[in-house]
Amino acid sequence: MICGGIDIGGTKIEARLFSEDLTTLDLRRVPTPTERLDDFIDVLAAQVRWLEQLSGERRELPVGVALPGLIDTRTGRAFTSNLPASGHDIGALLCDRIGRRLPVMNDCQAFTLSEANGGAGEGFDTVIGLILGTGVSAGLTFSGRLTKRLNGSALEVGHIMVPASAVLEQGLPLWTCGCGRVGCFEQYISGTGLAAIGKHRLGRPMRAEEIVTAALSGEPNFAEVLSEWLRIAAEFLLIIQLAHDPDCIVLGGGLARIPGVAKRLQAPFQALLLGEMQMPAIRTAMHGDSSGARGAAIMATGRTF
Ligand SMILES: [Zn+2]
Structure with a gap:
């Protein structure tokens, strides 16, 4: 079934039309209106109409919408920073414009759904999609499907605390998070x-990309910073494993582009696993930029709840 997905970001709203096998047939990106709610919904509606016209399916075309943030499962209201639609039921407002209600979902869940269906998590039973970017969040699928949860958000795993033992062992300060904890x-x-670990160890501000490039070219100070990051990331993977026991973890976001990162995480992760616990497959995402729209399109075709 031909289908469409729309991925709403802070700077652009991307619409993609997909073939039956979820290959992108065409895409259109437009700037996200950041001031007025009406403008935002107008642009979103125009993206839906563009997909409908392009497909020739008109109102029969399944279209899903993904956005960053939380969608209240009781009221349908979305709570998201940087969008003028925060606090509103985007699905209902869009329905006023286009005459039908489209599914709206969190973009990290869309990422995981996309990777679990024809992506790096294909064929695994329990898949965690883990975004390591400017923030850290996750999604979870069972047998390629999302399950209904209390909050329509990503798994906000970035706000789990680093174990006290790991902070002590690494000799790192306790940093305050944007969430207040x-x-x-x-x-x-x-x-x-x-970047913060790099600054703490090497005494000057630096970007994450600089650390990765220098570490991979063999500069020992930077290589040690990257190793330290890998050890803390492995502590994080252990907690994910203890809580959800997935058979596959798919990495996405900017840090998933560190060359060989999935393999580099294996040794520190293996060292932490309890007893005879098996290590899950660790993969990097296959669908890159298309994940949000692709996952939303899968949702719209009715493969999930
Ligand atoms: Zn936090």
Whole structure:
């Protein structure tokens, strides 16, 4: 079934039309209106109509929408920073414009759904999709499907605390998180976290990309910073494993582009696993930029709840 997906970001709204086998047939990106709610919904509606016209299916075309943030499962209201639609039921407002209600979902869940169906998590029973970017969050599928959860958000795993033992062992400070709590994993294993470890160890501000490039070219100080990041990220994977016991973890976001990162995580992760616990497959995402729209399109075709 031909289908469409729309991925809403802070700077652009991307619409993609997919073939039956979920290959992108065409895509259109437009800037995200950031001031007025009406403008935002107008642009979103125009993207839906573009997909409908392009497909020739018109109102029969399944289209899903993915956005960053939380969608209240009781009211349908979306809560998301940087969008003028925060606090509103985007599905209902869009329905007023286009005459039908489209499914709206969190983009990290869309990423995981996409990777679990024809992506790096294909064929696994329990897949965690883990975004390591400016923030850290996750999604979870069973047998290629999302399950209904209490909150329509990503798994906010970035706000789990780093174990006290790991902080002591690494000799790192306790950093305060944007959420107001102290010692959240996000402050250590996101892109800004890697940069913060670098600054703490090497005494000057630096970007995550600089650390990775220097570490991979063999500069020992930078290689040690990257190793430290890998050890803390492995502590994080252990907690994910203890809580959900997935058979596959798919990495996405900017840090998933560190060359060989999935393999580099294996040794420190293996060292932490309890007793005879098996290590899950660790993969990097296959669908890159198309994940949000692709996952939303899969949702719209009715493969999930
Ligand atoms: Zn936090």
